[in-house]
Amino acid sequence: MDLEGICKELYILGCEIRKDEYLKNHTSFRIGGKTPYMFFPKTKNVFVETLILLKRNNIPFKIIGGGTNLIVTDYDVDFVVLSTKYLTGIKEEFLSDRQKLLVETECGVYLASLSYLVSERGYSGLEFACGIPGTVGGALYMNAGAYDGEIKNIVLEAEVFDLSDMKVKKFRNEELEFSYRKSIFQDSPLILLSSKQVFNKGNVYEIKRKIEEFSSKRLNKQPIEMPCAGSIFKRPKPDFYVGTAIESLGLKGYSIGDAQISSKHAGFIINKGNATFNQVMALIDYVKKTIKEKYQVDLTVEPEIWK
Ligand SMILES: Cc1cc2nc3c(=O)[nH]c(=O)nc-3n(C[C@H](O)[C@H](O)[C@H](O)COP(=O)(O)OP(=O)(O)OC[C@H]3O[C@@H](n4cnc5c(N)ncnc54)[C@H](O)[C@@H]3O)c2cc1C
CATH class of the missing domain: 3.30.43.10 (Uridine Diphospho-n-acetylenolpyruvylglucosamine Reductase, domain 2)
Incomplete structure (x- = not known):
């Protein structure tokens, strides 16, 4: 056909x-x-x-x-x-005398909406994700994380479609091969349909305090008001902060065309208006080369490149 x-x-x-x-x-x-x-x-x-x-x-x-x-x-x-825009179904179930909340989400549910839903119910575990844009599908694909939290810590199981044999299957957390910004979805013919996440009852005031703290940190430090794709590089090793390293080279605000290293956070590249793909890639290559020369560190790009 x-x-x-x-x-x-x-x-x-x-x-x-x-x-x-x-x-x-x-x-x-x-x-x-x-x-x-x-x-x-x-x-x-x-x-x-x-x-x-x-x-x-x-x-x-x-x-x-x-x-x-x-x-x-x-x-x-x-x-x-x-x-996956329309795949936004959510089912909730209280477990263990309401000590736990199980939430099943279709892959197009926004992670931040899930974070607010869970937090408002007084359950803890997804405060870290309150400001991460994107869907549950993208979050499992990338094992999204922030402020010491990661999606792998809350996923119980995933319902996937396996393109190799055209079957719907269930994968437990351990089978999803989560590691830093990585999961099985990146190297397999698996597509996420829905997933189950489990949360423990928490202290509502503490949950709200954390959400406020994380949101204001993000607002102050990240160019969330500008078109961008989040952190442009993965952290190459635990003690190497890419944004700080790029800033140390005096590259904050450096532009190629309309692609610019954010002057708010040097780990982000922003689109000032009409940035092209080639301008973004040229800026990425320039940063990679300069970081390699100064720190002997190889950077890898975090977002997926489609061309
Ligand atoms: C301002 C800003 C701040 C950000 N902050 C963070 C942060 O703090 N931490 C962090 O980890 N990330 C962050 N990101 C990056 C991004 O938001 C996350 O990685 C998010 O999880 C991506 O989800 P998405 O739905 O947008 O994925 P998309 O960009 O749509 O897709 C990303 C990949 O996931 C795949 N994918 C999507 N859905 C499915 C599915 N159902 N099945 C299989 N594959 C699928 C796509 O094919 C693609 O390969 C930030 C981005 C921005 C713009």
Whole structure:
């Protein structure tokens, strides 16, 4: 079946379909060329149907959640994109005489919304994520983390679709191979459908205090008001702070075109308006080279690069 045929099938299933969609409208960096088709399945079943149709017909595709950890070429791409935007189902269950809260989320739920929901109920464990943009799907993919918290600490199990045998499977936390900004999803044909997270009852005032502290730290230190993709480099070793190292080279505010090293936090590259993919990549290469010369450290890029 060709793409037109797939579109017809998915249209009947109620999937939203957009032709020639600019990916810059779906990334926090506000950079990204046109994809021939973008699919927005409205239910988990239709999401699975879409995956099956694309895989069976050898159509190259990528999954997008919040688009907050992506650097996308501004040339037109030859792959189609599946958005998890509508997969926002949430189920809650109290356990152990309400001492624990189990929350099952579809992959398109925003991590920050989940953090607020859990915290408002008086359960602890997701305060660290109150300001991390993006979805649960992207968070499991990256093992997102902040302020000594990581998604791996709260995930109980994941429901995944395995593209290699086209089956839905359950993976326990230990099977998801979480490590620093890494999970099994990065090197396997697994797509996250939903996941279960468990939280312990906590002290409401302490939870609120932590959320306020983390939010104001983020507001003061990160350029969250500007288009960007979060930290541009992974921390290469526990005691090496990339932002501080880049700042020590006098590179805060350094620009190539409209791509600029944030003057608020040197670990972020911001798009001042019309930054291109090539400008961002040139700035990344320049920082990598300069850090290598000064500190003999190899930096790796954290966001996924789509080109
Ligand atoms: C201002 C700002 C601050 C940030 N702060 C932090 C921070 O403190 N800590 C941190 O860890 N990150 C941070 N990030 C990066 C980013 O928000 C996180 O990595 C987030 O978890 C990405 O989620 P997303 O839904 O946006 O993923 P996307 O950018 O949409 O996708 C990222 C990857 O996940 C894959 N993916 C998405 N959904 C699925 C799915 N259902 N199944 C399989 N693969 C999937 C995509 O294909 C892609 O490869 C920040 C970003 C910004 C812009």
